Amino acid sequence: MEIYRSSNLSNLGKMAFICLDVRCLCIFLLCKAFGYTLSSSMEIKVNPPQDFEIVDPGYLGYLYLQWQPPLAVDNFKECTIEYELKYRNVDSERWKTIVTKNLHYKDGFDLNKGVEAKIHTLLSTHCTNGSEVRSSWSEATYWKSEPGSLETKIQDMDCVYYNWQYLLCSWKPGIGVHFDTNYTLFYWYEGLDNVLQCADYIKENGKNIGCRFPNLESSDYKDFFICVNGSSESNPIRSSYFIFELQNIVKPLPPDYLSLTVKNSFEINLKWSTPKGPIPARCFIYEILFTEADNSWMTHTVENEMHITRTLNESQELCFLVRSKVNIYCSDDGIWSEWSDERCWEGDGQKETWIFFMIPLGLISSFVLLLTCLLLHKQKALLKSIFHMKKEVFSHQETLF
Numbered sequence: 001m002e003i004y005r006s007s008n009l010s011n012l013g014k015m016a017f018i019c020l021d022v023r024c025l026c027i028f029l030l031c032k033a034f035g036y037t038l039s040s041s042m043e044i045k046v047n048p049p050q051d052f053e054i055v056d057p058g059y060l061g062y063l064y065l066q067w068q069p070p071l072a073v074d075n076f077k078e079c080t081i082e083y084e085l086k087y088r089n090v091d092s093e094r095w096k097t098i099v100t101k102n103l104h105y106k107d108g109f110d111l112n113k114g115v116e117a118k119i120h121t122l123l124s125t126h127c128t129n130g131s132e133v134r135s136s137w138s139e140a141t142y143w144k145s146e147p148g149s150l151e152t153k154i155q156d157m158d159c160v161y162y163n164w165q166y167l168l169c170s171w172k173p174g175i176g177v178h179f180d181t182n183y184t185l186f187y188w189y190e191g192l193d194n195v196l197q198c199a200d201y202i203k204e205n206g207k208n209i210g211c212r213f214p215n216l217e218s219s220d221y222k223d224f225f226i227c228v229n230g231s232s233e234s235n236p237i238r239s240s241y242f243i244f245e246l247q248n249i250v251k252p253l254p255p256d257y258l259s260l261t262v263k264n265s266f267e268i269n270l271k272w273s274t275p276k277g278p279i280p281a282r283c284f285i286y287e288i289l290f291t292e293a294d295n296s297w298m299t300h301t302v303e304n305e306m307h308i309t310r311t312l313n314e315s316q317e318l319c320f321l322v323r324s325k326v327n328i329y330c331s332d333d334g335i336w337s338e339w340s341d342e343r344c345w346e347g348d349g350q351k352e353t354w355i356f357f358m359i360p361l362g363l364i365s366s367f368v369l370l371l372t373c374l375l376l377h378k379q380k381a382l383l384k385s386i387f388h389m390k391k392e393v394f395s396h397q398e399t400l401f
Ligand SMILES: *[C@@H]1O[C@H](CO)[C@@H](O)[C@H](O)[C@H]1NC(C)=O
Pocket: 040, 041, 044, 127, 128, 129
């Protein structure tokens, strides 16, 4: 499951976590094995990083955490100095932890809430006779103060990435906001030079209630930041922030060209075609709703075909329909498509369906034949009249001479 996702660059962060875990384990084991060295290095001390701060470049939630090397770092010339950084949104339970040699780190945060972060200096074990030395923590917080009461925020924000192609978001106005209130949507993701405003709003009574996004190039597998703020003459409007990854809100098209065939009177083969569009075939999971007489049951598959056995002998009607979703190999989440049209097999009445096909086919071909004859006839008449005309002109010229 991770193979596909790890190949993506944006997931390097996740891999860093795994590495970190392994590293922690190694350090732990080392400390255990050489426990006696702990006391000998008790004297070694290092200062925390300086000027630790959280900077908001205005990318709607993408923040920079940055710091300077600790004081008196020259004492550890042969040591590699690393920093252990922990950060989170204020109300979340888990800290994200990063170990880095750099003096900055960037990540996405939910700006509806505050952000807190802490960092300390690490001295690697090889220059401290086996024990890891850490400084005390430097701490920083960030809270984007927003005007306006909570009720003025938009409600029920809903964003769907249709067929991995068209992003559409919609919302409802805040409760009890003044009539003149209008909302505006801004968005940003890594790769855009600056924050963009929605260029194609969906409107209701002249007010913006949604946005149709343009073609978003290389925007999946990374944080997509949205801010919906607003203005009103009478009172300030509170902004709302959203972060998602586009591949997790994909709603595909339903599968089509369903076929149901019965072999040996009880082997049933269901087949359908992969929905059209940019989503690779390996990214789908299908849900099949199968009906046999009065029984219905559901099942899933990642193939676009399925073999089942007929359980009731005398059941004359077998039907199924399918819907699709992006599977766990390509995203963490997804939205089911609409159901496809239903496809049925009606017992041995297949001969009748054959006739049903033949009658319109016969009608159409005789119509085409008739049309061709008519056209040919017309053309003949036309040629004849042209010939006559030429003849007339010719004889007219003859009389002139
Ligand atoms: C590490 O241990 C060696 C000898 O065991 C000692 O000479 C050295 O001073 C120690 N270094 C530190 C930083 O404690």
